[in-house]
Amino acid sequence: MALPLAWNQNGGDYFIPHRVLLLARKIERETARDLQSAFNISVAEWRVLSITCTRGSSSAAEICAVFETDRAEVSRAVSRLLKADLIQREPDDSHRQKMRIIATPAGRVVFDGVVATRDAYFSYIMQDMTQEERHNFNRALEGIAIRVDERRSTRIRTAGAPRSRRSKD
Structure with missing residues (x-):
């Protein structure tokens, strides 16, 4: 399979993050096909299931934060996983509403x-x-991720600050 046309555009170091994005999309599409065909779940459903199986009981907000995804996507995934009996809901002892x-035994299976399938896939692509x-x-x-978070934090802190006005002189 050929690399995307945008992969080889001239851009030097600037194109490294661009290539990371392209590669992530290719991997996500490939693993989405595997998840759907072998396990009948979507990537969003896998994210919910993986958090509940690795971290235990989780809220939808926690899942959104871990994967930096929107509430609607998590909500749809939770609904489908509930219908498939792969997760269940239980009241939060600290917040009544x-x-x-949590994952069900079928969800853990x-x-x-999925973990075994993904381990094999990732071993293959990184061989x-x-x-x-x-x-x-x-x-x-990790270094790139830290810089992205630093920039985001700076933008969030300065977003509420008043903007300077240019003088009309």
Whole structure:
């Protein structure tokens, strides 16, 4: 399969984040097909199920925060997982109006199957990298993620500040 046309555009270092986005989309599309065909779940449903199986009882807001996704997407995923009996809701002891989401035994079985499938896929696509290259690549991605968060935090802090006005002189 060929790389996307935009992959080889001339852009130097500027195109590294662009390529990360392209690669993430390719991986997500491929894994979405696998999730749907083998487990009959979407990527959004997988995110909800993975959080409830790895972190335990979670709220929809916590799931949104972990995956930086919108409430509507999580809400739809929760509805479908409830219908499939892969998760259930239980009241939150600390907030009467909030509900916690937990995986059912059937959900844990699906989770284990997806983890095995994804581990095999990720091992396959990263087979040409040494352990040291994987470590360095992960560190580089972490560095980029930290800078994105720093910039976002700065923008959020300054968004509420009054804007300076240019003088009309």
